[in-house]
Amino acid sequence: DVKVTQSSRYLVKRTGEKVFLECVQDMDHENMFWYRQDPGLGLRLIYFSYDVKMKEKGDIPEGYSVSREKKERFSLILESASTNQTSMYLCASSSTAKTGYRTQYFGPGTRLLVL
């Protein structure tokens, strides 16, 4: 079974703090994604990576950065946390297999509260 793990299920941080969210997948997937999920706004893509050291901006990259130094690990960094970054953060991974089989598998999520 595909397993995607995230470093924390719940985090509480203060405004201005630097926050690191880590995601690890064990299926040798090429693609990794960071989303945030908010009530009424659905799922929004922050960043994704299709290879080690490669990254692409999603729809809402402002205030975030990412790092992918190893294939299995994708980190999301909030450079200076703000209250509007309070959200559920979801990591996902997928394989660059034949078309149509790029199923994304999600981690359990990190619920971040910024005070």
Next chain:
Amino acid sequence: DAKTTQPPSMDCAEGRAANLPCNHSTISGNEYVYWYRQIHSQGPQYIIHGLKNNETNEMASLIITEDRKSSTLILPHATLRDTAVYYCIDFNAGGTSYGKLTFGQGTILTVHP
């Protein structure tokens, strides 16, 4: 805007089949029908996907109409643990797209004892 349409909520008795409908009025030829579910406060869980043919796995069955404008997810013997929000998605995983998932409002399925 979500491209699929689902009923906002459905109820099902434990042990009975749950049939969740979805309309895909704008689905294109290279888009697959995907179903995910999300149990409260957890990450989305992949259930099943298909292109044209009906599909079955250990979790569910997927029925896609011939014109691909609608699909039905079937949980053959619903349990209380199947209570969740179910999302159907038209997902283009080909071309230059690495696949951005967009969830609509989904269907809240409540399984009753």
